[in-house]
Amino acid sequence: MPADRSLGMDHPHYGYSPLPDRKPLTWPGGEPLALGALILLEHYEWEPPPDAYSLRNPSGGLIKLPAPDYVHLTHREYGHRVGIFRLLDTLERHNVPVTVAVDQLTAMHYPWLVDHLQTRECELIGHGIAASRLITSKMTEESEAEMIDESLDFLEQASGQRPQGWFSPEGVESSRTPALLAAAGVRYVCDWPNDEQPYKMTTPAGDLVSLPLFLEIDDEFALWQRRASLNSWEKMIVSAANRLHADGQTSARHLMLTLRPWLTGQPFRIRVLDRALSEIVKLQDIWAARGRDIVEAFTDFSAGD
Amino acid sequence: MPLPPHRVDYLPMADRPNISWPNEARVALWIAPNVEHYEYLPPRDPNRNPWPRSPHPDVQGYSHRDYGNRVGFWRMLDVLDQYDVKCTASTNLAVFDHYPDIGTAMADRGWEIMSHGIYNTRYLSSLTEEEERNFYLECVETLRRHTGQQLRGMLGPAVSNTIRTPDLMADAGLTYHADWLHDDQPIPIQVDNGRLVSVPYSIELNDVPVFLHHHDTADFVEMVKAQFDTLYEEGASSGRVMALALHPYLMGMPHRIEGLEEILEYLLGHDLVWQATASEIADHFIEHHYEEFVQHSKTINGMRNAG
Numbered sequence: 048m049p050a051d052r053s054l055g056m057d058h059p060h061y062g063y064s065p066l067p068d069r070k071p072l073t074w075p076g077g078e079p080l081a082l083g084a085l086i087l088l089e090h091y092e093w094e095p096p097p098d099a100y101s102l103r104n105p106s107g108g109l110i111k112l113p114a115p116d117y118v119h120l121t122h123r124e125y126g127h128r129v130g131i132f133r134l135l136d137t138l139e140r141h142n143v144p145v146t147v148a149v150d151q152l153t154a155m156h157y158p159w160l161v162d163h164l165q166t167r168e169c170e171l172i173g174h175g176i177a178a179s180r181l182i183t184s185k186m187t188e189e190s191e192a193e194m195i196d197e198s199l200d201f202l203e204q205a206s207g208q209r210p211q212g213w214f215s216p217e218g219v220e221s222s223r224t225p226a227l228l229a230a231a232g233v234r235y236v237c238d239w240p241n242d243e244q245p246y247k248m249t250t251p252a253g254d255l256v257s258l259p260l261f262l263e264i265d266d267e268f269a270l271w272q273r274r275a276s277l278n279s280w281e282k283m284i285v286s287a288a289n290r291l292h293a294d295g296q297t298s299a300r301h302l303m304l305t306l307r308p309w310l311t312g313q314p315f316r317i318r319v320l321d322r323a324l325s326e327i328v329k330l331q332d333i334w335a336a337r338g339r340d341i342v343e344a345f346t347d348f349s350a351g352d
Numbered sequence: 353m354p355l356p357p358h359r360v361d362y363l364p365m366a367d368r369p370n371i372s373w374p375n376e377a378r379v380a381l382w383i384a385p386n387v388e389h390y391e392y393l394p395p396r397d398p399n400r401n402p403w404p405r406s407p408h409p410d411v412q413g414y415s416h417r418d419y420g421n422r423v424g425f426w427r428m429l430d431v432l433d434q435y436d437v438k439c440t441a442s443t444n445l446a447v448f449d450h451y452p453d454i455g456t457a458m459a460d461r462g463w464e465i466m467s468h469g470i471y472n473t474r475y476l477s478s479l480t481e482e483e484e485r486n487f488y489l490e491c492v493e494t495l496r497r498h499t500g501q502q503l504r505g506m507l508g509p510a511v512s513n514t515i516r517t518p519d520l521m522a523d524a525g526l527t528y529h530a531d532w533l534h535d536d537q538p539i540p541i542q543v544d545n546g547r548l549v550s551v552p553y554s555i556e557l558n559d560v561p562v563f564l565h566h567h568d569t570a571d572f573v574e575m576v577k578a579q580f581d582t583l584y585e586e587g588a589s590s591g592r593v594m595a596l597a598l599h600p601y602l603m604g605m606p607h608r609i610e611g612l613e614e615i616l617e618y619l620l621g622h623d624l625v626w627q628a629t630a631s632e633i634a635d636h637f638i639e640h641h642y643e644e645f646v647q648h649s650k651t652i653n654g655m656r657n658a659g
Binding site: 108109112113114115117118121122124125127128129131132133156157159160163274276277313314315316317318319 | 362363364365366367399400475477478508511512513514515517531532533534535536555556557560561565566567571574575576578579580581582583586652653
């Protein structure tokens with residue numbers, strides 16, 4: 048529905064809330080900044096079903112080639128085989144807790160990896176079926192609900208834990224998605240990069256928390272879409288963290304670094320993440336947190352509002 | 353699996369047998385100049401347009417690349433000679449017909465010639481099985497006729513492939529396929545008959561995407577050094593492969609060539625580097641590690657395969 052020039056948002060998912068007008072947010076330990084990382088394990092099928100939607104020009108590979116595009120598929124697969132371990136090792140070395148979005152086909156084809164992530168105390172969140180099967184408004188509500196439920200059930204079965212969080216494949220939603228996620232028992236969603244604090248979403252099926260990521264320093268957005276240089280990405284991360292830490296003294300902030308193992312897990316890129324984290328962890332009073340820790344703290348903070 | 357089906361079992365870097373290269377090298381480094389010919393008026397391919405900028409011919413795009421064969425190749429060759437590099441030249445094999453001077457220069461230096469198809473403007477993706485079988489026979493025959501070399505591997509022409517490609521390569525007697533970017537080590541590729549391994553190439557440590565995306569020589573040099581530093585550190589526990597992909601029409605330019613000197617000076621200045629050709633890497637892997645990798649993949653994926 049096109050906007051009708053009336054007060055507030057042009058959709059029903061949340062209300063407008065300017066940050067300076069909010070009750071100052073505090074984290075449980077009083078830290079100004081919560082820091083975490085969201086790693087995406089995205090699966091691209093070599094032959095998606097004919098009715099599936101992919102991004103027009105997905106990242107990775109060289110240029111869009113006729114199928115089978117070995118270069119694209121294998122570039123992405125690098126993350127699952129090699130890059131993921133560099134990311135985990137680097138984040139662990141700097142004590143940054145890890146949340147991992149795992150899509151269903153990753154959980155299905157890489158059971159070893161799902162086990163491994165759990166032994167490393169990662170939080171696993173839902174990520175749809177595959178990056179080659181986007182959730183879009185072109186599908187029926189019924190098939191969208193099925194996709195959400197099936198992928199969450201599968202990840203629960205594979206990991207033994209019901210995922211509390213969700214990041215849609217390639218961050219693509221339909222206008223129904225928040226409601227369907229709430230109906231599926233999801234507590235928080237990472238699809239809306241529009242804030243520096245969590246906020247409440249309301250849907251006919253119940254409330255959700257939106258946990259915004261930081262699109263401009265998302266590795267794919269910065270390094271692949273914008274082709275920022277590695278040095279400039281490093282500076283972006285460090286200066287964003289510094290500023291959020293400073294601004295967080297009056298109202299706390301969170302920073303989730305969005306990282307893709309096929310991209311930042313490459314040998315020449317991992318060193319830059321390592322350098323950026325070495326700077327950030329020098330800040331005093333960082334709350335190292337996973338997605339669900341931040342969401343729980345936010346929920347407790349907002350209780351009774 | 354996500355990859356063209358049933359070709360590769362999952363084998364996480366965190367849990368696999370160690371690779372040991374000759375002389376305790378940590379990194380097997382292969383250097384791949386792409387020696388290419390893009391046709392002035394290529395045949396029409398229903399799935400891919402080699403010159404999308406304008407109706408054919410695109411004299412600007414054509415000349416940019418033609419520069420590589422007239423000038424850039426020779427400037428690069430001086431630098432490669434200076435560092436005594438044993439290249440694996442990713443070659444459009446028609447280069448031997450069009451430019452025998454280049455063919456002779458490569459063959460005389462004992463470079464390995466890796467097939468990069470016949471022309472960079474003729475893709476595998478639209479070929480029938482029979483056409484693709486004949487394509488490999490033609491590649492093998494062309495290389496033998498011009499150099500006496502036995503063809504050992506391929507990077508698909510303009511990285512094009514079909515789902516049959518690995519099977520047909522192995523049937524034609526090829527040993528390695530460079531189009532798999534999924535790993536820092538050689539990996540067994542399952543084929544109908546015989547054996548085939550991937551020797552990882554790179555589209556990141558590759559002058560084409562780097563320079564076409566407004567990065568410049570200093571960025572490329574920094575990337576290559578950083579890539580090497582990580583692999584060299586990790587290679588202390590298990591050998592790694594690093595590919596350096598170059599194009600004479602880009603790296604052979606006057607404003608870039610010093611970058612190549614700096615790169616080679618740095619990489620080859622380390623002791624524990626095995627500067628090898630792709631087939632030397634493939635052969636060593638097959639002889640010493642192939643079987644162990646296959647067996648370990650079965651353990652990793654045992655649960656799933658049993659289910």
